[in-house]
Amino acid sequence: xxxxxxxxxxxxxxxxxxxxxxxxxxxxxxxxxxxxxxxxxxxxxxxxxxxxxxxxxxxxxxxxxxxxxxxxxxxxxxxxxxxxxxxxxxxxxxxxxxxxxxxxxxxxxxxxxxxxxxxxxxxxxxxxxxxxxxxxxxxxxxxxxxxxxxxxxxxxxxxxxxxxxxxxxxxxxxxxxxxxxxxxxxxxxxxxxxxxxxxxxxxxxxxxxxxxxxxxxxxxxxxxxxxxxxxxxxxxxxxxxxxxxxxxxxxxxxxxxxxxxxxxxxxxxxxxxxxxxxxxxxxxxxxxxxxxxxxxxxxxxxxxxxxxxxxxxxxxxxxxxxxxxxxxxxxxxxxxxxxxxxxxxxxxxxxxxxxxxxxxxxxxxxxxxxxxxxxxxxxxxxxxxxxxxxxxxxxxxxxxxxxxxxxxxxxxxxxxxxxxxxxxxxxxxxxxxxxxxxxxxxxxxxxxxxxxxxxxxxxxxxxxxxxxxxxxxxxxxxxxxxxxxxxxxxxxxxxxxxxxxxxxxxxxxxxxxxxxxxxxxxxxxxxxxxxxxxxxxxxxxxxxxxxxxxxxxxxxxxxxxxxxxxxxxxxxxxxxxxxxxxxxxxxxxxxxxxxxxxxxxxxxxxxxxxxxxxxxxxxxxxxxxxxxxxxxxxxxxxxxxxxxxxxxxxxxxxxxxxxxxxxxxxxxxxxxxxxxxxxxxxxxxxxxxxxxxxxxxxxxxxxxxxxxxxxxxxxxxxxxxxxxxxxxxxxxxxxxxxxxxxxxxxxxxxxxxxxxxxxxxxxxxxxxxxxxxxxxxxxxxxxxxxxxxxxxxxxxxxxxxxxxxxxxxxxxxxxxxxxxxxxxxxxxxxxxxxxxxxxxxxxxxxxxxxxxxxxxxxxxxxxxxxxxxxxxxxxxxxxxxxxx
Ligand code: ATP
Numbered sequence: 001x002x003x004x005x006x007x008x009x010x011x012x013x014x015x016x017x018x019x020x021x022x023x024x025x026x027x028x029x030x031x032x033x034x035x036x037x038x039x040x041x042x043x044x045x046x047x048x049x050x051x052x053x054x055x056x057x058x059x060x061x062x063x064x065x066x067x068x069x070x071x072x073x074x075x076x077x078x079x080x081x082x083x084x085x086x087x088x089x090x091x092x093x094x095x096x097x098x099x100x101x102x103x104x105x106x107x108x109x110x111x112x113x114x115x116x117x118x119x120x121x122x123x124x125x126x127x128x129x130x131x132x133x134x135x136x137x138x139x140x141x142x143x144x145x146x147x148x149x150x151x152x153x154x155x156x157x158x159x160x161x162x163x164x165x166x167x168x169x170x171x172x173x174x175x176x177x178x179x180x181x182x183x184x185x186x187x188x189x190x191x192x193x194x195x196x197x198x199x200x201x202x203x204x205x206x207x208x209x210x211x212x213x214x215x216x217x218x219x220x221x222x223x224x225x226x227x228x229x230x231x232x233x234x235x236x237x238x239x240x241x242x243x244x245x246x247x248x249x250x251x252x253x254x255x256x257x258x259x260x261x262x263x264x265x266x267x268x269x270x271x272x273x274x275x276x277x278x279x280x281x282x283x284x285x286x287x288x289x290x291x292x293x294x295x296x297x298x299x300x301x302x303x304x305x306x307x308x309x310x311x312x313x314x315x316x317x318x319x320x321x322x323x324x325x326x327x328x329x330x331x332x333x334x335x336x337x338x339x340x341x342x343x344x345x346x347x348x349x350x351x352x353x354x355x356x357x358x359x360x361x362x363x364x365x366x367x368x369x370x371x372x373x374x375x376x377x378x379x380x381x382x383x384x385x386x387x388x389x390x391x392x393x394x395x396x397x398x399x400x401x402x403x404x405x406x407x408x409x410x411x412x413x414x415x416x417x418x419x420x421x422x423x424x425x426x427x428x429x430x431x432x433x434x435x436x437x438x439x440x441x442x443x444x445x446x447x448x449x450x451x452x453x454x455x456x457x458x459x460x461x462x463x464x465x466x467x468x469x470x471x472x473x474x475x476x477x478x479x480x481x482x483x484x485x486x487x488x489x490x491x492x493x494x495x496x497x498x499x500x501x502x503x504x505x506x507x508x509x510x511x512x513x514x515x516x517x518x519x520x521x522x523x524x525x526x527x528x529x530x531x532x533x534x535x536x537x538x539x540x541x542x543x544x545x546x547x548x549x550x551x552x553x554x555x556x557x558x559x560x561x562x563x564x565x566x567x568x569x570x571x572x573x574x575x576x577x578x579x580x581x582x583x584x585x586x587x588x589x590x591x592x593x594x595x596x597x598x599x600x601x602x603x604x605x606x607x608x609x610x611x612x613x614x615x616x617x618x619x620x621x622x623x624x625x626x627x628x629x630x631x632x633x634x635x636x637x638x639x640x641x642x643x644x645x646x647x648x649x650x651x652x653x654x655x656x657x658x659x660x661x662x663x664x665x666x667x668x669x670x671x672x673x674x675x676x677x678x679x680x681x682x683x684x685x686x687x688x689x690x691x692x693x694x695x696x697x698x699x700x701x702x703x704x705x706x707x708x709x710x711x712x713x714x715x716x717x718x719x720x721x722x723x724x725x726x727x728x729x730x731x732x733x734x735x736x737x738x739x740x741x742x743x744x745x746x747x748x749x750x751x752x753x754x755x756x757x758x759x760x761x762x763x764x765x766x767x768x769x770x771x772x773x774x775x776x777x778x779x780x781x782x783x784x785x786x787x788x789x790x791x792x793x794x795x796x797x798x799x800x801x802x803x804x805x806x807x808x809x810x811x812x813x814x815x816x817x818x819x820x821x822x823x824x825x826x827x828x829x830x831x832x833x834x835x836x837x838x839x840x841x842x843x844x845x846x847x848x849x850x851x852x853x854x855x856x857x858x859x860x861x862x863x864x865x866x867x868x869x870x871x872x873x874x875x876x877x878x879x880x881x882x883x884x
Contacts, residue, residue, distance in 0.1 A: 003143045004198050007127035011145055011198070014111035014129030023125035030140055030202035031122045032209055043091065047083035051237050052273045059266040059707075066259050071708060074844055078711045085719065086279045093286030097302075100293045104300070104652060106643055108139040111196075118389075128199040132184065134192045134422060135622040135642020141206045142184045142197035144168045148420060148504060149193035154178065156187040157207060163191040177207060189644045191622055194422055225306050225675060225746055226281055233277065240272040240690075247697055254700065264697055267707035271689035276719035280678045284726035288671030296655040297664035298638070304650035308616065308633050309668030311541060312739045313608050314661055315601065315617045315631075318547035318554060319486075320392070320640050321658045322561055323523040327396035330485065331520040333476045334363060335465030341403060346379055346386035346395050348402030363464055364404045365411075366516045370490040372401035372408045373415060374432045374447035376422075391423075392640075393488070396521055397449070413437065415445060419505040425548045425621055426597050428454045433505040446505065448491045448513055451550070451595070452477045455489035459515040476518055481552035484560065485520035492516055525560045528659035533561050535662050540738030544591050546601055546617075551594035558592045565589050572596040575603070583607055598623035605631050614742050616661060618653075619645050635661060662735075670730040672740070673805070676751060678725045681802045683755045685718050685795060688762020695763065702780055704770035704787045708845055712835065717792045717828050721799050724824040728803060750876075754805075758798060761868065765794050765861050773854075785836055785847040789858045792832055796825055797862035801869040806880075808873055809866075 004011045008019060015023070047053070056079050063072035106121040109131040116131065121139035124130065130142055138152065144166055151163040158178050167181045177185065184190070184197060186206040203209055244265045251261040289299050299305055316322055331340050332352065343350020377390025379398045388395025401408055415434035423430035429450025436443040448455060452473070461468050480487045491513040497503075536543050545563060547554050551571050558566040569592035570578075578586060584607050593600065601617060605627050608615045617631035620641035625648035628634030636649035637656040646652055653660050689710055696703050705713075747755075769790040773783035800809050800817065809815065817825070834841050837849050850858075 003200065004127075004129075004145070007198060007200065009127035009129060009198055011129065011196075012111075013114035015113075015125070015127045017113050020112055020125050020128065023127065024123060027125060027202060029122040030124045032204060044083065044087050047086045048079075050278075051234060052275055053079055053083070055237070055241075055269055055273070056711075059270070062262055062266065066262065068263075070844060071263075074708050075711065078715050082275060082715050082719075089279050089283050093282055096286050096290050100289060100298055101300075103293065103298055103654070104638070104646065106137055106139065108136070124199055124202060126199055126202055129196060130199055131194070131196050132190050133194045134190050134424070135644045136190045137643035137647065138184045138186055138188045138190065140186045140199045140203075141201040143170075143200050144182050144184055144195050144197040146197075147193065147195040149422070150190070150195040151192045152184055152188045153191050154185060154188045156189075157185055157211065166195065168195075189622070189647065191644070192422075192424070194420070224303055225672075226278075226285065228746055229277065229281055229679070233274065237273055240269055243272075243694075244268050247694065251697055263707060264693070264703060267703060267705070267710055268690055268693050268697075270707055270714065271693055271705075271710045272686050273714075274682045274686050275714050276722055277679070277682050280682070280719070280722045280726055281675055283723065284671060284674045284678060287726055288667055288674075291670075292651075292664050292667045295663040295667065296653055296657065296660040297667075298652045298654060299650070300646075300652060301650045304633055305668060305671055307614065307668070308651070308664055309670075309672040310614045310740050310742055310744075311616045311633060311665050311668075312742075313542045313544060313613045313615045314536065314658075314665075315544045315546050315604065315608075315615060316658050316661070317618050317620065317637075318545050318549055318557060319523060320620075320637065320656050321618055321653075322525055322529045322545060323557060324526050325392045325523060325640065325656070327393045327486070327521050327523050329396050329400040329519050330522045331480070332367070332400075333480070333518040333520075334516075335462040335472075338476075341400065343399070343403060346388055346399050347384075348379070348386070348399050351403050351405070352400075363516070365406055366463055366492060367490060368401045368404040368406035368408065369411055369415065369445075370447045370449055370492055370516055371397040371404075372411060373417065373434060374430060374449050374490075376430075393486070393521060393523075397488075397519075400519070418444070419503075421505055421507065421510075423450070424623075426599075426623065427507070428548065428595075429510075431505060431510055433509075442496045444495045444497050446493050446495060446509060446513075448493075448510060449488060451548075452487050452489040452518060453595075455491050455513070455515065458510050459491055459513045462515040463517070473515065473518065477550070478552060480518065480520040481550045482556055483520070484522075484524075484553060484556035486523055486549055486553050488519045488521060490516040490519065525557055526657060526659070528657065530561055532659040532662040533563065535735055536665075537562075539665070539735040541662075541665065542591070544587075544593065544604070546593045546596050546604065548596060549594060551592075554592050554594040563591045566592055568592075569594055572600050575600050580607060584611065587611075598627055601627035602630055612742060614739065616665075618658075618661070619649075620656075621645060624648075666730055666735050669734050669740075670728070673731065673734070674725055674728050676746075677728065677802050677805060678722050679747070680751050680754050680805065681722050681725055681799065682718060684758035684762055684798070685714070685791075687755060687759025688766060688791070689713070691759055691763040692766040695767070701771075702774075703784075704766050705784055705791070706846060709784060709788050709847075712845060713788060713791060713795075716831060717795060720824045720827050720831075721795055724799065724818070724820040725802070727818065727820040729818065731804065731807070733807065750805075757872065758865075758869070761865055762791060762794060765790050765865065769857075769861065779848065781846055781848045782850070785850055786854055786858070788847070789832060789836060789850060789855070790861045792828060793858035793862040794865045796828060797866040798869070799825070801866055801873075804873075806873060806876060808870060810870060 009015050056075055060072045060075040107118045108121045108124055109116060110119050111129040124139045145168055147166055147168050150166045152166055153163045155161045170182050187208040247268060248261050248265045285305055288305050292299055319325060329341050331338055339352050341352050375394045375397055377388050377394035377398060379395060380387050380389055414437050417432050418435050419433040421431045429448060431446060431448045434445045456470060456473055477487050493513045533543050545554060545558055551569050555566045555569050568590045570590050572595045605615050605617050614632045616633040616635055617627055618635045619628045620637040622642050622644040624645050628645060628648040633651060634649040636645040636652045638652045638654040639656045692704050766787045770783045770787040773786045803809060804814060835845060836847055
């Protein structure tokens, strides 16, 4: 074809490896420039685009105006330190997310120097001969040269979600995109069929590059909870400003000086605003995403981190997710006999017992021919270790074909493929048409393999047998399936077609077949899936197996997996006969759905959601996309799945393993817990400080803590301690309790109560320390130093309490803390020593050295707080037990 020649390529062998390497050098990677990363200084100054920081800067300006040089300097310094911490932590979090996203590189099948191999799509160059199939994301602009039933969804370019049929014929280059039927464009999705084509443009030269739609997923560091928190912080700030203005007026009317009241109001504002919260929440979220990635679950859309913790139903595929996807044909049934097959894994060693006897010559060829030629996979020998490139089940068929002892290369040469109908889970079979290479032979062969019911319905006879007895075969299917085997039928038929009339194969050609054999294929359940399903049940999560496989196979595997009520399985056909109400009812007790199509998945998700469930759903095929989009958490398979499924998903599993979903749920719950703990930890500190100041102003007492000291507590001690909460590991009961309610508010009644209760305890602590010291005759500086240290000590003890919101913290690990907790506590202890005893910090913060006894008093205050909270938790637990 001209296009191939013009690009120095070839329609059969593609580019040579050397030319491809040169082009890559010349043109660069086939990827669109990702959104411009902002320069460092822009990102740094963004930290100042924060209402709180602006208020602090105003406060600094006020201090300057009042000639409070020191105060102004300290406020500025603290603002800078805060901006640097925020800048650094957010930068790190974004970096982590970016590197996780890049783990999802797309791949493309490319033929170079006559060899088919899979490359990362960014290595594709102009002139490459690319092979596309349903589910693929088109890597570049491609001129199609061979198509079979090929359709592409071009929504990414045209916004049109209906798939467009493609042909291999040229169209005018100035025709509108939607009419250029001979082209597949970068960024579009193949919805059906297969094609080959030559790459004509890559990267920004493609149509996608031209419209400059930046497909690259730039991670947005936000989720519904974070957005709610940001809104809350804004509302809180406004409320605080109003209260501050009122306090200012009341203070003036009571005869305080303007300067005094200004500083008092600044203290109040600084005390009340939770400065560290946004940074800590962002860090907790990023840590959650990183932990999930290290456990094989890659989050594509950040809100999923929160949602996954609330999942109440997981709908999972069977093959590969719950089972190992290591398939082996263990038996085969022909009309006369059942044969066992020896050998393990994909190694072509082993044989079909008693198959070498006389009389089976033709049957051996027939089986080998369907198994080997109606097949898209390849067996690869890695130094004696055999693995499959392609569908594992097809790999198992290749291994079986080898075990027949027939020369497979000769078979492939004698019967070249001329047309095919690719496998699709909607019709559950695959067919290929082959021409005979013998000169002048008009003979053609159609090979068919697939789900036994689908194949049986197209057969009228069986190989090696005079009578056609479907009931015999149905019994055989049941026997194989009840043993947990996946059953596959092989069939063929000869047709005579003159060369000229040769048509592409269609579904209408699939009748009057001869059944060759039924195969029993073993795909054992994953051990870790059995444990994970048990874990789900303990965590109040229902697991539903929704499979394309035979109902009895699904039931047998379901039993091994400890799924309850396996006898109540429904098939896709049953589902079709039920009304929505009946199916909703059936969903209560049915956990296995067999012989389903992707449309069934969509219906099941919708009905579960209508019941208020939060549903996670797995999928791998192109037709699964609607169900994945619909589910609260769409989960795509990273190894075996298609790009189309990945594009529609919220999360991708890099190991296709059910256990990884359950791990992700655990991590999701932990992230949510940690966000809640951080909120419950930080807000009472602000609450306590502002209450203390308001009280002092209203009663007309001296301020127990000065503005700079509050800044120190909020921006140094609190942030250091709260950051440790972002790293908290899962609690031991994380997966022992039911999922949280879908509509649970982020501040529950319990959290609100805790915030108010602890705020009051903090206020009492601050005031008691301050007033007691004054009463003992100490100076105001001394009393304030004591009050600040009491507050920080109480914070440290509160940290140990808040690590377990409801459970008692009084056990070894609870008291021991984690590395991060100990580090934070050590750091805060050191900083408090400096704050209290170091000369220039004393000058800055107006502190004086405390006596050792008073230092110990701070610890006692902490212990008292801890004890009160433990008693409160105990009372809560008792009340809870009685209430339920
Ligand atoms: P799951 O939905 O749990 O992944 P599954 O792989 O059995 O299970 P499908 O992929 O929808 O689901 O396959 C349905 C049936 O189609 C299989 O049970 C099998 O009989 C048949 N089948 C699967 N793959 C092929 C294939 N490549 N060629 C022909 N038939 C196939």
